[in-house]
Amino acid sequence: MLKPASSTGKRELILNAAAKVFSRHGFHRARMEDVAAEAGVGKGTIYEYFESKDSLFKELVRExxxxxxxxxxxxxxxxxxxxxxxxxxxxxxxxxxxxxxxxxxxxxxxxxxxxxxxxxxxxxxxxxxxxxxxxxxxxxxxxxxxxxxxxxxxxxxxxxxxxxxxxxxxxxxxxxxxxxxxxxxxxxxxxxxxxx
Amino acid sequence: MLKPASSTGKRELILNAAAKVFSRHGFHRARMEDVAAEAGVGKGTIYEYFESKDSLFKELVRExxxxxxxxxxxxxxxxxxxxxxxxxxxxxxxxxxxxxxxxxxxxxxxxxxxxxxxxxxxxxxxxxxxxxxxxxxxxxxxxxxxxxxxxxxxxxxxxxxxxxxxxxxxxxxxxxxxxxxxxxxxxxxxxxxxxx
DNA sequence: ATTTTAAAACCGACCAGTCAGTCATTTTTT
DNA sequence: AAAAAATGACTGACTGGTCGGTTTTAAAAT
Missing domain, CATH: 1.10.357.10 (Tetracycline Repressor, domain 2)
Structure with missing residues (x-):
C-alpha cells in the first residue's frame, strides 16, 4: 500500500527532485537512483510513495x-x-x-x-x-x-x-x-x- | 569502414524497416533486433551499414x-x-x-x-x-x-x-x-x- | 565451362553494461 | 519494545554492440 499524500513532506520532496532530474535528460535517461540522490532519500523510499517510474512521471505531470x-x-x-x-x-x-x-x-x-x-x-x-x-x-x-x-x-x-x-x-x-x-x-x- | 550507399538495396531496406519499427514505439523501445527482423537481415548486418542506433536514427531523419x-x-x-x-x-x-x-x-x-x-x-x-x-x-x-x-x-x-x-x-x-x-x-x- | 580462391557480405550467439524494482536489515518514531 | 519508515546492496531482465565463423559473390586460373 502506498502512504497517504500527507505523511511527511517527503512526497513533495521526491516530486520536486523528479522534476529536476527528469528535466535534465528526459524520462529515459533519468535513473531512479538519481531522483533518490537529488531528493536526499534512499532509492527504496521512492517506492514507498510511488508505484513505479511510470507512475512517478504521471503523478508529476498531473500535479x-x-x-x-x-x-x-x-x-x-x-x-x-x-x-x-x-x-x-x-x-x-x-x-x-x-x-x-x-x-x-x-x-x-x-x-x-x-x-x-x-x-x-x-x-x-x-x-x-x-x-x-x-x-x-x-x-x-x-x-x-x-x-x-x-x-x-x-x-x-x-x-x-x-x-x-x-x-x-x-x-x-x-x-x-x-x-x-x-x-x-x-x-x-x-x-x-x-x-x- | 561503412559500405557505400549503393552496394545493394540493403541500406534502403534497413532504413525502411527502421522507419516502421521506430514509428511503432518510438526510439527507445525500438530494438535493433526488431529492425533486423523487419528488414529480414541479421542484426550484425545493420552494423555493416550504420555506426550505431543513434546514427541509424539520424540518417533516417536526414534522408x-x-x-x-x-x-x-x-x-x-x-x-x-x-x-x-x-x-x-x-x-x-x-x-x-x-x-x-x-x-x-x-x-x-x-x-x-x-x-x-x-x-x-x-x-x-x-x-x-x-x-x-x-x-x-x-x-x-x-x-x-x-x-x-x-x-x-x-x-x-x-x-x-x-x-x-x-x-x-x-x-x-x-x-x-x-x-x-x-x-x-x-x-x-x-x-x-x-x-x- | 569448371574449379579455385579470396574477398565481401552476412549472421546470431554472446558479452558487458545498465537499471527498475525488491527485500532483509537498520534506523526512527511512537 | 514494537511498529513504521527508510535504506541500498542485490537481482533479474533487457539490449546495444561485437566478433568468429559461415555463406555468397566475383574474379582468376585451368
Whole structure:
C-alpha cells in the first residue's frame, strides 16, 4: 500500500527532485537512483510513495497540471474571446517560467516513456484541443469570429502556436516581456479568426 | 569502414524497416533486433551499414528531410508570401501522408534519444524557425505584412501551427482534404499577419 | 565451362553494461 | 519494545554492440 499524500513532506520532496532530474535528460535517461540522490532519500523510499517510474512521471505531470488548472480560467463565460485567449496563453507561459523544470518535463517527454504514458499524453492533447474548439464555437455563436470559421482547424492551429511559444520560452533564453509577447500573439490570432 | 550507399538495396531496406519499427514505439523501445527482423537481415548486418542506433536514427531523419527538401520550395522569390506559406504547409503535410512512418519518427522522437540527438533535433527546429523569420522579413520589406509585425514571434507561432497540423494529420485519422485544410489555414495565418 | 580462391557480405550467439524494482536489515518514531 | 519508515546492496531482465565463423559473390586460373 502506498502512504497517504500527507505523511511527511517527503512526497513533495521526491516530486520536486523528479522534476529536476527528469528535466535534465528526459524520462529515459533519468535513473531512479538519481531522483533518490537529488531528493536526499534512499532509492527504496521512492517506492514507498510511488508505484513505479511510470507512475512517478504521471503523478508529476498531473500535479503540475492541477496546479495551473487551479490558477486557470475562472471561466467567466462573459469575457471576450480575446480576453479568454490572452489568459490561456498567459497562464501557460507563466507556468513555464515559474516551474521551468516541470515545464520541460511536460513538453519534452511527450513521446517518451511506456506505451501507457504515450497514450495518456496524447489523450490530454486531444482534450485540450477539444476544449479550445468549444471555446471557439461559443465565440462563433456570439459573432466574435468569422461566420465561416472552421473551428476545428483553428483550434489545432492555435494550440500549436501556443505550444511553440511555450517551447521557446521553456528551452531558449528567458524571455524579456511575457505580457507583451502574449498581447502581440493574441492580437495576431484574433485577426486570423476574424472575417476576411 | 561503412559500405557505400549503393552496394545493394540493403541500406534502403534497413532504413525502411527502421522507419516502421521506430514509428511503432518510438526510439527507445525500438530494438535493433526488431529492425533486423523487419528488414529480414541479421542484426550484425545493420552494423555493416550504420555506426550505431543513434546514427541509424539520424540518417533516417536526414534522408526524409533531404527528400522533401528536394521537392520543396524552388524558392521562387517572387511568389507572394501567401503562396510561399501555402507551399510550405502543403509540402510538410503531403510528406506526412506519403511517408507516414517516417513522419511519426520525425515528430514523436523529438525529445528522445541521446543527448546528441536531442541537441541535433533542437538545432534543426531553430534553423527552421529562423528561415521562416527571414521569409517574413522579406515579405514585410515588400509591404505584404503589417508594418509593425514582430516577425520573430510570428515565425514561432506559424511554425507551431504547422507542427500541430502536421501532428494531427500524422497521428489522427487520415484527413479528407489536405488542400482545403491548407488553404483555410494559410488564409487564417495571412489575416493574422496583416495590419490591424 | 569448371574449379579455385579470396574477398565481401552476412549472421546470431554472446558479452558487458545498465537499471527498475525488491527485500532483509537498520534506523526512527511512537 | 514494537511498529513504521527508510535504506541500498542485490537481482533479474533487457539490449546495444561485437566478433568468429559461415555463406555468397566475383574474379582468376585451368
Amino acid at each position: 503540475g497540471l492541477n496546479f495551473y488548472s487551479r490558477a486557470k480560467l475562472a471561466e467567466t463565460g462573459k469575457d471576450s474571446l480575446g480576453e479568454k485567449l490572452r489568459r490561456l496563453f498567459l497562464v501557460h507561459l507563466k507556468f513555464s517560467i515559474d516551474y521551468r523544470d516541470l515545464s520541460k518535463v511536460a513538453l519534452s517527454d511527450y513521446a517518451t516513456g511506456s506505451e501507457d504514458i504515450r497514450r495518456w499524453v496524447s489523450s490530454m492533447r486531444q482534450e485540450k484541443v477539444a476544449r479550445l474548439k468549444e471555446m471557439l464555437d461559443q465565440a462563433k455563436e456570439r459573432g466574435e469570429t468569422g461566420r465561416d470559421l472552421d473551428t476545428g482547424v483553428a483550434a489545432v492551429l492555435i494550440w500549436g502556436a501556443l505550444g511553440s511559444l511555450w517551447y521557446q520560452v521553456t528551452w531558449e533564453e528567458p524571455p524579456p516581456d511575457i505580457d507583451g509577447m502574449v498581447d502581440q500573439s493574441v492580437q495576431m490570432v484574433m485577426r486570423g479568426l476574424e472575417n476576411g | 526524409g528531410l533531404n527528400f522533401y527538401s528536394r521537392a520543396k520550395l524552388a524558392e521562387t522569390g517572387k511568389d507572394s508570401l501567401g503562396e510561399k506559406l501555402r507551399r510550405l504547409f502543403l509540402v510538410h503535410l503531403k510528406f506526412s501522408i506519403d511517408y507516414r512512418d517516417l513522419s511519426k519518427v520525425a515528430l514523436s522522437d523529438y525529445a528522445t534519444g541521446s543527448e546528441d540527438i536531442r541537441r541535433w533535433v533542437s538545432s534543426m527546429r531553430q534553423e527552421k524557425v529562423a528561415r521562416l523569420k527571414e521569409m517574413l522579413d522579406q515579405a514585410k520589406e515588400r509591404g505584404e505584412t503589417g508594418r509593425d509585425l514582430d516577425t520573430g514571434v510570428a515565425a514561432v507561432l506559424i511554425w507551431g501551427a504547422l507542427g500541430s497540423l502536421w501532428y494531427q494529420v500524422t497521428w489522427e485519422e487520415p484527413p479528407p482534404d489536405i488542400d482545403g485544410m491548407v488553404d483555410q489555414s494559410v488564409q487564417m495565418v495571412m489575416r493574422g499577419l496583416e495590419n490591424g
